[in-house]
Amino acid sequence: MRLSQYFLPLLKETPNDAQIVSHRLMLRAGMIRQLQSGIYNWLPLGLRVLKKIESIIRDEMDKAGALELLMPTIQPAELWHESGRYEAYGKEMLRMKDRHEREVVFGPTAEEVVGDIFRKNIKSYKDLPKNLYNIQWKFRDEIRPRFGVMRGREFLMKDAYSFDMDFESAKKSYDSMYKSYLKIFKRMGLKVIPVQADTGPIGGNLSHEFQVLAQTGESEIYYEKELETLLLQDEIDIEKLQKYYAAADEKHEQQETKIPPHKLNKTRGIEVGHVFYFGTKYSKAMNIAVKNNKGEDVFPEMGSYGIGVSRLVGAVIEANHDEAGIIWPESIAPFKVGIINLKTNDENSTKMCDGFYGKLQEKNIEVLYDDREESTGAKFAAQDLIGTPYQIIIGPRGAAAGKLELKNRRTGERVELSPEEALAKLI
Amino acid sequence: MRLSQYFLPLLKETPNDAQIVSHRLMLRAGMIRQLQSGIYNWLPLGLRVLKKIESIIRDEMDKAGALELLMPTIQPAELWHESGRYEAYGKEMLRMKDRHEREVVFGPTAEEVVGDIFRKNIKSYKDLPKNLYNIQWKFRDEIRPRFGVMRGREFLMKDAYSFDMDFESAKKSYDSMYKSYLKIFKRMGLKVIPVQADTGPIGGNLSHEFQVLAQTGESEIYYEKELETLLLQDEIDIEKLQKYYAAADEKHEQQETKIPPHKLNKTRGIEVGHVFYFGTKYSKAMNIAVKNNKGEDVFPEMGSYGIGVSRLVGAVIEANHDEAGIIWPESIAPFKVGIINLKTNDENSTKMCDGFYGKLQEKNIEVLYDDREESTGAKFAAQDLIGTPYQIIIGPRGAAAGKLELKNRRTGERVELSPEEALAKLI
Numbered sequence: 001m002r003l004s005q006y007f008l009p010l011l012k013e014t015p016n017d018a019q020i021v022s023h024r025l026m027l028r029a030g031m032i033r034q035l036q037s038g039i040y041n042w043l044p045l046g047l048r049v050l051k052k053i054e055s056i057i058r059d060e061m062d063k064a065g066a067l068e069l070l071m072p073t074i075q076p077a078e079l080w081h082e083s084g085r086y087e088a089y090g091k092e093m094l095r096m097k098d099r100h101e102r103e104v105v106f107g108p109t110a111e112e113v114v115g116d117i118f119r120k121n122i123k124s125y126k127d128l129p130k131n132l133y134n135i136q137w138k139f140r141d142e143i144r145p146r147f148g149v150m151r152g153r154e155f156l157m158k159d160a161y162s163f164d165m166d167f168e169s170a171k172k173s174y175d176s177m178y179k180s181y182l183k184i185f186k187r188m189g190l191k192v193i194p195v196q197a198d199t200g201p202i203g204g205n206l207s208h209e210f211q212v213l214a215q216t217g218e219s220e221i222y223y224e225k226e227l228e229t230l231l232l233q234d235e236i237d238i239e240k241l242q243k244y245y246a247a248a249d250e251k252h253e254q255q256e257t258k259i260p261p262h263k264l265n266k267t268r269g270i271e272v273g274h275v276f277y278f279g280t281k282y283s284k285a286m287n288i289a290v291k292n293n294k295g296e297d298v299f300p301e302m303g304s305y306g307i308g309v310s311r312l313v314g315a316v317i318e319a320n321h322d323e324a325g326i327i328w329p330e331s332i333a334p335f336k337v338g339i340i341n342l343k344t345n346d347e348n349s350t351k352m353c354d355g356f357y358g359k360l361q362e363k364n365i366e367v368l369y370d371d372r373e374e375s376t377g378a379k380f381a382a383q384d385l386i387g388t389p390y391q392i393i394i395g396p397r398g399a400a401a402g403k404l405e406l407k408n409r410r411t412g413e414r415v416e417l418s419p420e421e422a423l424a425k426l427i
Numbered sequence: 428m429r430l431s432q433y434f435l436p437l438l439k440e441t442p443n444d445a446q447i448v449s450h451r452l453m454l455r456a457g458m459i460r461q462l463q464s465g466i467y468n469w470l471p472l473g474l475r476v477l478k479k480i481e482s483i484i485r486d487e488m489d490k491a492g493a494l495e496l497l498m499p500t501i502q503p504a505e506l507w508h509e510s511g512r513y514e515a516y517g518k519e520m521l522r523m524k525d526r527h528e529r530e531v532v533f534g535p536t537a538e539e540v541v542g543d544i545f546r547k548n549i550k551s552y553k554d555l556p557k558n559l560y561n562i563q564w565k566f567r568d569e570i571r572p573r574f575g576v577m578r579g580r581e582f583l584m585k586d587a588y589s590f591d592m593d594f595e596s597a598k599k600s601y602d603s604m605y606k607s608y609l610k611i612f613k614r615m616g617l618k619v620i621p622v623q624a625d626t627g628p629i630g631g632n633l634s635h636e637f638q639v640l641a642q643t644g645e646s647e648i649y650y651e652k653e654l655e656t657l658l659l660q661d662e663i664d665i666e667k668l669q670k671y672y673a674a675a676d677e678k679h680e681q682q683e684t685k686i687p688p689h690k691l692n693k694t695r696g697i698e699v700g701h702v703f704y705f706g707t708k709y710s711k712a713m714n715i716a717v718k719n720n721k722g723e724d725v726f727p728e729m730g731s732y733g734i735g736v737s738r739l740v741g742a743v744i745e746a747n748h749d750e751a752g753i754i755w756p757e758s759i760a761p762f763k764v765g766i767i768n769l770k771t772n773d774e775n776s777t778k779m780c781d782g783f784y785g786k787l788q789e790k791n792i793e794v795l796y797d798d799r800e801e802s803t804g805a806k807f808a809a810q811d812l813i814g815t816p817y818q819i820i821i822g823p824r825g826a827a828a829g830k831l832e833l834k835n836r837r838t839g840e841r842v843e844l845s846p847e848e849a850l851a852k853l854i
Contacts, residue, residue, distance in 0.1 A: 007494045009548035035499055041544055042497040067434045070469040072462055072581045096523035099568045117468055121436035141526045154499045
């Protein structure tokens, strides 16, 4: 993509209304624009990141055997009456009436809808276990939306729902998602700690939140130091992992942990995922039953598993930035390479830039070529701000000698190379 | 994908409430399930098709230089007051109030929102022309939703918006979309006729609907017979094309055409796309201005370009089916290949099936392997119903001789081949 043809409205000034760094950087880097409180337009650069995160999640969900479907945003209120959550959900649920005066809601989550699909289409134990997921926009009418996409009202969520015949099988489904979540966040370059979470009236310890370690996080979390070492391993032993202590502030009780304080890390986290086992709560309430091998009706054991897809964009930035801007992990960078033409009116420079741009495109490497007539400073600042992992810098002196510079955004390292050498490093 | 692990609730009975063939087949093939009137869940098989159609559209839009962004579903009512359409849109627009009593709507289209993005971020003629598009769910509260996804209330639309400095440039943007649309529909194996459409109070002839020829279509269309020949050519001369007569019933006037009736085809069509030039209607109403090269404010000339993404799934089926079920064009088939194991308890058959399944997966060929313990008849019927373009049939007799059968869903042709020969044909 040539920057002169792109839509990338960068801001020089720091927006006043943005309190945290990810919000500020997403606005400055032209990734998002607010449409109204807690509701954002995703501009081309932001959308590229959102889609990459989405596809990593999709890939790991599919590998775990979950099946993707898509549920609508508008749900009938009657399903919420049936599950008993219509009143309980309160003002966070956006409610409305259609032209025929039927009550509908903008789905804040989809246990009811997926339960309805399940009970109408799956009748036998032979079809279980099943894990159905979708990646769809949700709406929660937060009273005070803030922190940009980190706590928005309309947000993109991956929500999965598992159905099993008994607890043992349900626990396997739970652990499979738990494991997938660790893989997903690792692929995004995130350091994530799964912490025990409140399960509310259901009890049990089968609820974990996945917290990105970031100083700007909303929750305080406590975890045994050894957990970090364990999480770095390639093959993760979940049973072992789940035995270590890790809890968010609302759950943490120093007296009760029995873990000596010097073995505990206390830090801040951003919740990006939540896995939850809730047994037969919804299957009983909504009469979701299947026949077992004796022909008897059984209520499946259910779990739900959420990832905040749009929130992750902010969370990754919270964990990956410096004074100059965003530092994208390569797996979700909007463009892998940026090309900076230091002098657009120098024939050699422009020729070398155009040539290198063409080569990258041939190799299907995503590249943003800054061909604008702007100052050198503005071009450096733009690539640093938007966080392109690799920058190719081409100017008259180097071009005359057949050389360019390759800069690594994260390390700041700059090396002089021939175009061929640079290309080899980028493939 | 092994069918035993998939979620594919096929229906043997024809659903009573489905009036047209695409609706019936989408229900029977387990592609969709109604959540409520005009609102559908997309089950895994249906979602695969929807996503393929989406990605063909995205690919051609990107090739045409349009830039993808994503606008939220919930829009502030005030933008609609500004454009003057809040009252005019009537009951088709789903309106609601959020918890702070602010009026919002579920976007039925996005001229207002894209206009707002544009005016806040683009200030100079240097940034024009621009074509911004998104693929997002829309809501139109049809009084009588029907025909399944063909006239639903919540539907997926690709909507693009062009901004140009003058009419000449706007016409180029229009023609570029017109040309892309022809390519998009061609890639889906659809025969589409662009017909002149009503432009309403704006006048001019810059509005075309793209109609899929299908006997079950809602509109009656008239077009010069020579158009068909022209549309079959690889390189399409748009100027020439646009000179031929083609109109939908509400626009057609036999007396005024001057085309003798024997040169006209009269048939039925399903509208799947619409391109529309509306000049400065919205830029004036919403004060969307950019500076020209003299520093003066200019209202950009705008156009909008829609494709009914979810509707296309139905339209393709209307144009591609037989008694037994759907016949997918390869480019959008949910799975390219189906494997039918005629006898799951025969060791040779199962071994050959498993082996061929593995080979296809290695080659990244999408395959649905019917490994269920079902009758041969049920398996044949299932693959025909869901419209898999190529079926691999493996039974004890063939397997013992190292042979399988390859069936072409469209032609019905069946050939006996070795697995290697079959694989070579499918790659």
